Amino acid sequence: MRILLDEHLPFDLAGEFGEHQVSTVRAEGWHGLRNGDLLAVAASAGFGVLVTNDKSLEHQQNLASVRLGIVVLDAPSNRISDLLPRVRGALEAIETIEPGEIRHVNVSE
Secondary structure (H helix, E strand, O other), X not given: OEEEEOOOOOHHHHHHOOOOEEEEHHHHOOOOOOHHHHHXXXXXXXXXXXXXXXXXHHHHOOHHHOOOEEEEEOXXXXXXXXXXXXXXXXXXXXXXXXXXXXXXXOOOO
């Protein structure tokens, strides 16, 4: 699965997604794009999932027309120490997520 990390997530998080092919918004040259444009460009580029910590994304976009899944890491900040406990749950969500679907991931148990 091709995974795109949103621009406010630390680059170090990319190595935590195992066998998946992971890139970042900044590495793709898409930083500064508005969410709707970013979702469209990412889907067109073949990404299957956007991983973000933007909890308002689902309220700003019509996700029914989005051609990729969105995993929201519900963390108190974008510090790697706050995000790492959510990676296992994110990986589980990625395995079954469908295009246009959003999954929120809190601390893995």
